[in-house]
Amino acid sequence: MASKKNKKFVRPGSICPILLLFCFLLGTHLQAQVIPTPESVFGHEVGATYHLINYEQSIDYFKKLTAASDRMEMMHVGHTSEGRPWHISVISTPENLKNLDAIRENTMRIAHPEGLSEKDLQTIIKDQPVIVDINGGLHAAEIAGSQHTNQFAYELLRMDQDEFNSYFDKTVLVLWPTLNPDGQNIVVDWYKEIKDTDHPTAPLNKVYQKYVGHDNNRDGYMLNMQESRVLAHTWRNWEPEILHVHHQQGHGSERTDFHRMWLPPFATPVGVHTPPRILRQMNTLGMQMAQELETRGLRGATHIGEMYDAYYTGYNDYINMYHNSIAYWTEVDGGQNQWAEPYNVPQEKVLEKLGSFRAQNLLVSPWKGGQWNLSDQVAYMVTVNYGVLKYAKHNREDILYNRYKSGTETIENYPESSPTAYIIPQDQEDPNNAITMLRRLAFNGVKIHQLTKEMAIAGTSYPKGTWVIPTNQEFGNLVPEVLGIQNYPHIMRGDELKLPYDVAGWTLPYSMGVAVQPVAKPLADEVLKALEAVKGEPTTWDENKKAKLTANPVAAGIVYPARAMEGSGSSLALDPTVNNSYILMNRALKNRGKVIYDQTGYNSRSKGTYVVSGINKNTLMAWAKELNISGKWTNIKNGKKLNRLKIGLYQPWHGNYYDVGWTQWLLEDHEYEVDLLYNTDIKDGKTIKKYDVVIFPSIGPARGAGEDADSFILHGNSKDVTLDKYAGGIEQEGLNTLKTFLSDGGKLVFLNASVEFAIKHLNLPVEDVVKGKERSEFFGSGSLFRAEINQDNAMMSGVSKEADIYFNNSPVFKTKEGFEGNVLVSYPETGTILRSGYLMGEDHLRGNAAALEVKQGKGTVVLFGFSPQWRGQTFATFKMLFNTLHH
Numbered sequence: 001m002a003s004k005k006n007k008k009f010v011r012p013g014s015i016c017p018i019l020l021l022f023c024f025l026l027g028t029h030l031q032a033q034v035i036p037t038p039e040s041v042f043g044h045e046v047g048a049t050y051h052l053i054n055y056e057q058s059i060d061y062f063k064k065l066t067a068a069s070d071r072m073e074m075m076h077v078g079h080t081s082e083g084r085p086w087h088i089s090v091i092s093t094p095e096n097l098k099n100l101d102a103i104r105e106n107t108m109r110i111a112h113p114e115g116l117s118e119k120d121l122q123t124i125i126k127d128q129p130v131i132v133d134i135n136g137g138l139h140a141a142e143i144a145g146s147q148h149t150n151q152f153a154y155e156l157l158r159m160d161q162d163e164f165n166s167y168f169d170k171t172v173l174v175l176w177p178t179l180n181p182d183g184q185n186i187v188v189d190w191y192k193e194i195k196d197t198d199h200p201t202a203p204l205n206k207v208y209q210k211y212v213g214h215d216n217n218r219d220g221y222m223l224n225m226q227e228s229r230v231l232a233h234t235w236r237n238w239e240p241e242i243l244h245v246h247h248q249q250g251h252g253s254e255r256t257d258f259h260r261m262w263l264p265p266f267a268t269p270v271g272v273h274t275p276p277r278i279l280r281q282m283n284t285l286g287m288q289m290a291q292e293l294e295t296r297g298l299r300g301a302t303h304i305g306e307m308y309d310a311y312y313t314g315y316n317d318y319i320n321m322y323h324n325s326i327a328y329w330t331e332v333d334g335g336q337n338q339w340a341e342p343y344n345v346p347q348e349k350v351l352e353k354l355g356s357f358r359a360q361n362l363l364v365s366p367w368k369g370g371q372w373n374l375s376d377q378v379a380y381m382v383t384v385n386y387g388v389l390k391y392a393k394h395n396r397e398d399i400l401y402n403r404y405k406s407g408t409e410t411i412e413n414y415p416e417s418s419p420t421a422y423i424i425p426q427d428q429e430d431p432n433n434a435i436t437m438l439r440r441l442a443f444n445g446v447k448i449h450q451l452t453k454e455m456a457i458a459g460t461s462y463p464k465g466t467w468v469i470p471t472n473q474e475f476g477n478l479v480p481e482v483l484g485i486q487n488y489p490h491i492m493r494g495d496e497l498k499l500p501y502d503v504a505g506w507t508l509p510y511s512m513g514v515a516v517q518p519v520a521k522p523l524a525d526e527v528l529k530a531l532e533a534v535k536g537e538p539t540t541w542d543e544n545k546k547a548k549l550t551a552n553p554v555a556a557g558i559v560y561p562a563r564a565m566e567g568s569g570s571s572l573a574l575d576p577t578v579n580n581s582y583i584l585m586n587r588a589l590k591n592r593g594k595v596i597y598d599q600t601g602y603n604s605r606s607k608g609t610y611v612v613s614g615i616n617k618n619t620l621m622a623w624a625k626e627l628n629i630s631g632k633w634t635n636i637k638n639g640k641k642l643n644r645l646k647i648g649l650y651q652p653w654h655g656n657y658y659d660v661g662w663t664q665w666l667l668e669d670h671e672y673e674v675d676l677l678y679n680t681d682i683k684d685g686k687t688i689k690k691y692d693v694v695i696f697p698s699i700g701p702a703r704g705a706g707e708d709a710d711s712f713i714l715h716g717n718s719k720d721v722t723l724d725k726y727a728g729g730i731e732q733e734g735l736n737t738l739k740t741f742l743s744d745g746g747k748l749v750f751l752n753a754s755v756e757f758a759i760k761h762l763n764l765p766v767e768d769v770v771k772g773k774e775r776s777e778f779f780g781s782g783s784l785f786r787a788e789i790n791q792d793n794a795m796m797s798g799v800s801k802e803a804d805i806y807f808n809n810s811p812v813f814k815t816k817e818g819f820e821g822n823v824l825v826s827y828p829e830t831g832t833i834l835r836s837g838y839l840m841g842e843d844h845l846r847g848n849a850a851a852l853e854v855k856q857g858k859g860t861v862v863l864f865g866f867s868p869q870w871r872g873q874t875f876a877t878f879k880m881l882f883n884t885l886h887h
Contacts, residue, residue, distance in 0.1 A: 035158045036064050038150055046151040047375035049342050050195060053147055054188040055084065055181040061150055062089050062177055069157045070094045071164065078230035078543050081210035082182045085543075086230060091156055091173040093165060096129055103172060104238065107131055110400055111239040111324065112474055113407045125400040127170070130392045133240035134385055135176035138217055138316065140183025140208040141655065142248030143191075143339060144332060144377035149177050152382045167389050170396050174238055179245070180216065180227065183208035191339045194723065201337045202722040204655030211661035215871060218312075218502065220319035221482050223440050224665070224872040229547035231316055235323075236445050236552075241399050242285070243327040244388055245317035246381050250336035258350045260300030260367045261380050262331040263289050266310040267501070269489055273415045273477040274310070274321050277402040282326045285391050289330070292387030298380055300333075300367030306493055312502040313481040314871075322478035323445060324406040326399070330384060334377040345369045407474035414472040418480035419518035423457060424467040429605060429800065430578045431560045432628050433512045433875045438467060441482070442534075442554035445475045449531040457527055458519050465561065468531055470523065482508050483516055488783075488838035497775045497840070503782025503808070505837020506873065510784045510804040513876025534558060560628055565621065569635035571613040572620045575602040576798030579670065579875060580627040581610060582882045586671040587623060588612045589644040596639035597794065597886070602632075608797030611636045640794075642886050644673075648691040651676040652699060652712055653726040659697040659751065659867070666869045666878060672885070679716065682734040685741075693747040693885050694738075698808075698867060700753035711757035735761055742859030749862045749884055751869075755811045758861060764854055765818040766863065768811040770844050778844045780807050783837025785866075787825045787850050794887040795824055795853060795862070798879050802828075804835050805850060805877060806870040813849035813865055824862075825851035825880075851880070 038044075041061045044051045053061075066072050066089070073090045080086055096103060106128045109116060116124075134152075136145025153175060156164070178184050186208045194202045207213025212225055219228040235243065249262065264286030270279065290301040308331065310318050320327030347369035351357065357366045392399065414420050428434045442448055451466045471479050486505040491498035509516035523531075536557030539550045550556040567573075574581035585595050593615040602609045611634060612620065624631050647667065651660050660676075667674045677694065681687045688694065701709035702717065716729035730738075739762065742748060750758040759766050770778050784804045789796050805825065812827075827833055827845040834842065854861040862884050868877040 035068050035154060036061075038154055042150075045375070046147055047144070047373070047378035048340070049373055049375070050340050052143060052188045052191050052340050053150060055146075055178060055184045058146065058150055058177040058184075059087055062087070062153060065153055065157055071097070071157055071168075072153070073097055076543050077234045078547060079226070079545070080182045081226045084181045086181055087177065088234065089153065089175045089177065091153070091175055092129065092168045092171065096168065096172055100172070103129055103131070107239050107241075110404050111407065113404045114411055114474065116404070116408075121401070121404050125397055128400060129170045129172045130242065130396050130399050131172045131174065131238060131240040132388060132392050133174040133176075133235070133238065133243045134388065135179045135244070136246030136381065137178035137180050137184055138245055139214055139247055140178075140180045140187045141204060141214075141336065142246075143187055144248060144334060144374055144381060145246040146178035146180070146184045147374065148246070148378040148381040149175060151378055152385050155382065167393060171389060171392050173389070174240060179231065180209055182210065187339070195339070195341075197723060199722050200341050201339060202726070203337050203717065205653045205722070205726045207655050207658050207661050211658075211665040213655055213658040213661060215658045215662070217316050218314045218871055220314045220316040221440060221444060221478075221508075222314070222871065222873050223443055223549065226547055228316060229443070229549065232443055233541060233547065233551065235320060239323070240325055241403055242388060242392060243317065243320050243325050244385070245329045247329045247331045248334055248336070248377065249331040257302070257305070257363075258300075258345065258353050258367060258369070259302040259363060260298070260333050260372075261293065261302070261384070262305065262308060263301055263303055263384070264328050264330070265303050266308055266328075267304050267306060268309060268491065270310045271313055271318070271321065271481060273418060273481050275324055275406040275410070275477055277406045278321055278324055278326055281399065281402060282321070282328050285326060285388065286328070288391040289384040289387035292390065293380065293383055294365060296383050298383055299365040300363070301365075302363040304362055306498065307501060309501045311488065311500060311504070312506070313478070314502075314506065319444070319478070322481060323475050324403050332377050332380050334372060334374070338374075340374045342371065342373045344371050410476045411472050411474055414470070415477045415480055418471055418484065419520055420471055420522050421519040422469045422471075422479060422483050423462060423517040423519060424469070425462065425515055425517075426465050426467070426560065428515055429513060430875070432578065432580050434467075434514045435558050435560055435628070436875065437508055437512050437514050438558045439549045439552075439555040441469070441479070442558060443549045443552045444478060446479060446554075447473045448534045448554055448558065450534055452530050452532050455527050455530050457523065458517075458521065460517070467534070467558075482506070484518070486836045490838075497779060500782055500838070503837070505783040505835070507784060507836040508873070510835050511806060511870075511874045511876060513800075513803070562625070563630045565624070565631055565633055567633040569633040570617060571611050571634050571636060572624070573598075573602060573632045573634045573636065574610040574612065574629065575606060575631070576608050576610060576879060576883065577602070577606045578629060578798070579878050579882075580629050582879070583627055583671050584620075584623050584629060585610055585612060585642070586644075588615050589642070590671070591615060595642040596636070597642060597797075598636050598639040599794070602798075605800065606798040607791050608794055609636075610642075611639060643692075645693065645885055646691045647672055647674045647885065648677040648681070648688065648694040649674050650682065650694065650696045650699075650713070651678055652716060652729065653678070653722070654702070654712065654717065657697065657699050657712070659699070662872055663695060663697045663751070663869055665872060666881070670878075670882065679728060679730050679734060682730040683737055685737050688737055688741050688746075689744070691746070693749060694741070695749045696751065696754040696757070698752035698754055700756065711754065711760075713754060713757045714761065738762070742861065743857035745858035747860045747862070749864070749881075751864045752808060752810050752867045755863045755865060758863060762856065762861060764856070764861060764863075765816040766852060766854065767814045767816055769814050769848055770812045770841075773841070773844065775840070778841030780810070780837075780839045782808050783839060784835040785833050785839070785845070786828060786831070786835050788828050790822060790824050790826075793822050793824055793853065795883045796880060797883045799877075803876055805866040805868070806874050807866050808870065810867075811865045812845055813852055813863065815849070815852070820855040822853045823849045823851075824853055825849065
């Protein structure tokens, strides 16, 4: 026993209070760092069978995580189409979070490297973190994407200090709870409705993002949608070096070979102007992600294949490759209507598909079947996220250096095999189309210049104000990708033609009707001296309001010179070539004005004129100024009177037919009033009589139903697939109503795939000459074709004698005996038809019709054998649809 004199005592009032205070503070800190588990907030694990998390629940959880940790912040980046506040989270060390402004400033300097020397770069990247953007849920029906981010955030924040720092000492993660808040809720609400019924895997009954649904990932360069603009604005303000978007594929489909996850590299072909350094890094990263899956014992990762190519530039994710970011998507098995339901794939079924379970070069550990649930999908997504973080931390300096070099090489040499510049004159058939195109490029980070004086370029004289886009700029690879001509390669897989994963040709000058002149040789010094960078006063980016392109200073500077109104009189004559003319017409009719159609041409390049009267002249002038319409004052009084239209738009009970939404968006954007008509509305003779015209967007057989299946319009989903109230189509009852509607003088408009329904069931004397043709004989998908226009028909008012139309597995018409009506659009007998994309079997088009006006009783059926409103991009043919409604 120790002696008392050696025993130490603590005097009251000395050290004890300090220890107590220290312990109290430490305990308070530790308590604040207790990370709430998903189960404690949601009441179940993330990915639990029969349970889905909606957007508000996710945001509530992310806020709880932020409150509990100094490793995460949340930021408001905008609002969705339905008005939901949209948030991102930023995860890194507390030190990095305190220095976010400096980190972003350095990132911007690397992303925009003009004038930055390699020596100065080395100083920047010595301690500069890599910014990684990870997200999911863009395609909301691929539901694991929006679920897994909750689990991933939790796992990162609960790490011990050493493990967390190993990832985030030189990394900043931008983690979106979801890329589609509205869609996440639509899907979760749908699952709640069906999960306790006999159809817990029923397909969605509507699109999962306002207007566009699944096409929300095809709006990358057009930026028509609110959500697309918020994404682009956020990514251009963060410029992440790595951008990973999680997707999902339908399980067990013919194209998946029963692998569990597809990862880059992509299949051939990839985008022509994809920066090589960035593409190589993306391919390497794909292997890193696969390795992470192997490390954790998760089988079935594969690459390349025959399905996912990256040829199309319009993907919201892949377009960032042209900003020199490592940007891509991945595909986990299990999307397409599986929701939170469990399912099992028998081993023999997988073996039958694969042939054997032997290792393959890109499928080294085949999945052998068994249970595959939402929790598995979440686990695969979370795992590859760790692979991304590992790649970022181990290759940080190379990633930053290659981003810099990719930009400087483009500045110094301009994109390989592309023009050195593109010239866009201000004198355009529809000046607004040029402004629209240029503002979208500017919002995507492209620099645009104007001539300060008249200059000769490549033998042609251009006036002051002409827009010029040099391609030797850091994001210059994007310019030829959208303004240039696409030539999709002819690729055979054995005896089968390799089909484009999406589209083959999208050249904006053709689809938008904008005159653009590429310049092959470098611009002369005197031209360069005459160029001035476009920059305007940007509108404020308000996260609480609709996103405007003019929040970008370059886009704000793209304006058309004001022009004085010509002529005299109290009425305003409008050019039918100009899309905004139809907005003014609709405003006038809504405000009890008068609109007539005069067959006299507005000018030498357009036949027909719309004349507006009965509206205060100052009001007309204000509208014209706002809409950038020149117009002419006139005293024309006589002509065909136009009434305010009552338009019906057919909407099936299915989420995959987003052509409905694009049509609705286009009409509403041009201030037409349109009602969605469902099956019961079509069947009801009293309802349909209220409408002047009913439009059937592109709707063919249900996906996977086969070419011989009848139209989805007629039969819809069977009761074996969905709830009774969403089953069926218009049926014979609705068909009879349509026939009565026609006989009474109504008008029906059918677009692209829906034409087959009209020909067959309305007994039209029209033949589709390419129906049933083998691909080896005829194939045209997602391409722009040259067509001839019947300018004598009022439905083609304002359309040039020749125009480019968007052909997408479309019908081609030949009229039969008994046909009454007019050919509106046809393919030329001679000359090249393909303008951009791919075409096999051109002779099947020659001399045949692409659009018809068919007289049926007192009524009219209009058949468009193409998509005049395709994805909101075909500005040159919008007016075809508008005129068709009025005449």
